[in-house]
Amino acid sequence: xxxxxxxxxxxxxxxxxxxxxxxxxxxxxxxxxxxxxxxxxxxxxxxxxxxxxxxxxxxxxxxxxxxxxxxxxxxxxxxxxxxxxxxxxxxxxxxxxxxxxxxxxxxxxxxxxxxxxxxxxxxxxxxxxxxxxxxxxxxxxxxxxxxxxxxxxxxxxxxxxxxxxxxxxxxxxxxxxxxxxxxxxxxxxxxxxxxxxxxxxxxxxxxxxxxxxxxxxxxxxxxxxxxxxxxxxxxxxxxxxxxxxxxxxxxxxxxxxxxxxxxxxxxxxxxxxxxxxxxxxxxxxxxxxxxxxxxxxxxxxxxxxxxxxxxxxxxxxxxxxxxxxxxxxxxxxxxxxxxxxxxxxxxxxxxxxxxxxxxxxxxxxxxxxxxxxxxxxxxxxxxxxxxxxxxxxxxx
Numbered sequence: 290x291x292x293x294x295x296x297x298x299x300x301x302x303x304x305x306x307x308x309x310x311x312x313x314x315x316x317x318x319x320x321x322x323x324x325x326x327x328x329x330x331x332x333x334x335x336x337x338x339x340x341x342x343x344x345x346x347x348x349x350x351x352x353x354x355x356x357x358x359x360x361x362x363x364x365x366x367x368x369x370x371x372x373x374x375x376x377x378x379x380x381x382x383x384x385x386x387x388x389x390x391x392x393x394x395x396x397x398x399x400x401x402x403x404x405x406x407x408x409x410x411x412x413x414x415x416x417x418x419x420x421x422x423x424x425x426x427x428x429x430x431x432x433x434x435x436x437x438x439x440x441x442x443x444x445x446x447x448x449x450x451x452x453x454x455x456x457x458x459x460x461x462x463x464x465x466x467x468x469x470x471x472x473x474x475x476x477x478x479x480x481x482x483x484x485x486x487x488x489x490x491x492x493x494x495x496x497x498x499x500x501x502x503x504x505x506x507x508x509x510x511x512x513x514x515x516x517x518x519x520x521x522x523x524x525x526x527x528x529x530x531x532x533x534x535x536x537x538x539x540x541x542x543x544x545x546x547x548x549x550x551x552x553x554x555x556x557x558x559x560x561x562x563x564x565x566x567x568x569x570x571x572x573x574x575x576x577x578x579x580x581x582x583x584x585x586x587x588x589x590x591x592x593x594x595x596x597x598x599x600x601x602x603x604x605x606x607x608x609x610x611x612x613x614x615x616x617x618x619x620x621x622x623x624x625x626x627x628x629x630x631x632x633x634x635x636x637x638x639x640x641x642x643x644x645x646x647x648x649x650x651x652x653x654x655x656x657x658x659x660x661x662x663x664x665x666x667x668x669x670x671x672x673x674x675x676x677x678x679x680x681x682x683x684x685x
Contacts, residue, residue, distance in 0.1 A: 291541035294318060297534070298325040300544060301510055302475075306530045308501060311512035311544075312519050313534035314564075318542060319512040322534065323348045323479045326510065330475055341472040342379065345453065347446045348479040355442050357432065367432045369416040369441075379469055380449055381413040387466070389448050396444040400482070400489050401437050416441075436484035443482045447497075450476065454504045477510045494518050498525035516584050520591070561585045565642050574635040579616035582638055586613075586645060603644050612637050 292300075301309055313319050323346050331343040354377055360366040371377050384393070390409045397407060404421045420428040433441070457473060459465050478497070485493060498521070501509050512534070513519050523531065531547045561581050568574045583598070590598040599610045612634065630638075 291537055291539070291543060294322050294325045294542060295329065297542055297544045298322060298329045301326060302329055304508075304530055306528055307508055308522075308526050308529040309508075309510045309532065310519060310522055310526075310529055311510065311532045311534050312516070313512060313514060315514045317514075317534050317536045319479050319514070319534065320348045320350070322512065323477045323510075324350065326475070326477050341468075342376070342470055343472050344475040344477060345446075345450065345473065346477040346479070347443070347481060348477070351446060352439060352442050355438070359432065360430075365430060367417070367430045369418070369438070371414050371416075373414065383467060383469065384445070384449055384452065385409075385413045387452050389452060392451070393441075393444050393448045396448055397441050400440050400444065400485065400493070405431075405433060405437065407441060439484055440482055443493075446481075447500075451500060454500060454507070457507070458503070458505050473507065475508050475510065477512075479512045480514060483515065490515065490518055491521050494521035495525060498522055501526060516588060561588075562642070562646065565638065569639050569642070572635075574630055574638050576616050576630060578638055579613055579630070582641060583613050585642075589645065601645060601648075602641070609637065609641060613641070 311319065311322075327344050327346050354372045354374075355369055356372065358366075358368050358370055360368075371381060384390070390407075390413070393409075394407050398405070406419050406421065408417050408419065409415070417429070418431050418433050420431050422428060453470050453473065456465050456467060457470050462468070462471060465471070481497075482490070482493060494517075497511075502525075511522060513522075523529075533545045533547060535543045535545060537543065561584055565574075565578055565581055565585070568578050586598040586601055590596075590601055595601060599606055602609045616630070616634075
């Protein structure tokens with residue numbers, strides 16, 4: 290049913306489940322939904338009047354509260370600044386009073402590197418970073434990468450959330466260290482730290498799930514475009530509702546509730562399939578379609594209990610694995626240049642999608658394809674098993 294984001298936010302607010310998980314592709318409207326939800330729960334003028342927080346949220350707007358002073362004149366004293374507003378003034382003062390700079394630093398170094406050390410000024414409004422290059426060699430006032438910056442901001446939020454939950458878990462209100470969170474009811478988290486590798490992303494999801502389960506009296510909404518992050522939270526958390534957020538061509542939205550097993554009933558894997566098929570039909574395959582294809586294989590392998598998604602690949606598994614990895618390896622996050630797919634490589638996407646969808650992994654009975662000169666042809670899409678050169682520089 291078509292709805293506005295405000296109507297969907299109202300639905301989320303009215304839900305009595307402790308946790309609501311939302312899967313949506315990038316560009317669907319997750320960040321806007323988090324803002325609609327925040328404005329619905331705590332309109333800005335009301336929140337500022339009583340100085341009490343009713344909702345904590347993490348999204349792209351949270352990251353915008355942090356910005357760089359690059360010292361363009363001296364090019365020496367680079368520092369990350371925090372915009373002053375009612376929210377940051379209250380929460381940073383709380384973190385400062387609770388002496389949480391050490392925990393923020395520990396969390397940040399755990400997800401990045403121990404070589405980079407943040408340092409807060411007296412009121413937590415400025416942060417500088419130093420790089421320890423070995424021995425006593427320290428480079429002060431460095432500017433960290435965008436990925437490291439996102440990690441740092443998430444660690445500030447996560448540390449805040451840890452402390453807030455400790456406070457509001459104290460049943461006797463008068464025994465709490467602050468009354469600023471007495472009216473807090475909702476936590477909305479949208480796609481934390483997409484720059485993490487899979488291992489750290491899994492760990493982050495597990496840690497977040499532990500914190501959610503530890504909390505009392507709070508409701509959580511978590512939205513993500515990352516299937517792995519979603520799956521970990523799905524498996525770790527109970528008392529939840531699961532949705533897929535879809536935007537229609539007329540800019541309305543549908544929040545489809547998904548019940549039961551996340552892979553069998555939560556059908557974003559079917560949405561992945563539809564997106565790839567649409568790109569095939571339009572001859573518009575791009576690099577990210579390799580990632581979607583890999584996600585589709587990973588989902589299927591996970592559901593069927595295979596240790597590796599590459600086990601589902603056709604013969605010459607190493608060849609096809611290398612081709613997919615070329616476009617989906619996390620090494621590409623370090624600004625390595627990966628060329629656009631050639632026509633032959635686009636053919637790999639077509640062939641591997643057909644192999645998966647037409648195989649025993651998706652059907653109760655195996656449909657044996659008709660061989661034509663040792664090639665497999667799909668009469669509908671016109672897929673021919675591509676001829677690709679073997680690469681030997683990777684293993685499955």
